Amino acid sequence: MTTLPANRPLPRAFYERDTVVVARALLGQRLVRVLSGLHLSGLICETEAYGGADDPASHAYRRTPRSVIMFGPPGIAYVYFIYGMYHCLNAVTACDGHPGAVLIRGIFPDEGIGTLREHRSGAADKHLTDGPGKLCQALGITLVLNGVDLTDSSELFITAGEPVAMREIIAAPRVGVRGDEETRTRPWRFVWQHS
DNA sequence: TATACGATCACCT
């Protein structure tokens, strides 16, 4: 993939690749949420890759009513509800029939920061969107957006952001993953270290 | 039908 057009959603081909590759490639891209005509956005700075039957940490380790969306076409938003009060946003990846998704764990706030602050009621700016539940709260992302096509939606999409140098990317084990040593230590979490 | 728990966060010490 060479230069991507700005202000246009990333094409489906962007997501139709190996999930770990997409997780790394999403760093620096712009996550945009349009809420009552307002553009809320930020640059993605933390992601995690989740696979299918080969990944016990993934919702798609088994095919269930909730995880079936991860088995479908790439470029679709997978939103789930967790711990009774938070939502998490993923982008479905890989080829149709091969489950995979990238969890968006953090963004650097950009457009609409006033609204983000309102949604996060009193949180310090550095903690507005520095977690998967926090960014969903800040951007107003709920289960309503589960299944939205990120390549063709006026409410939620991802556009080309800033280039990220390889040396600015840190790979680490995923958060909250249990299971055997091999699963726990897969370096499938990617963090963009601002320089 | 029932129950245990989680890809989290805020607040406490």
Place this chain on the structure above:
DNA sequence: GGTGATCGTATAC
């Protein structure tokens, strides 16, 4: 470093 909040989902009965 520890814990409570709070409910959808998976799995067991």
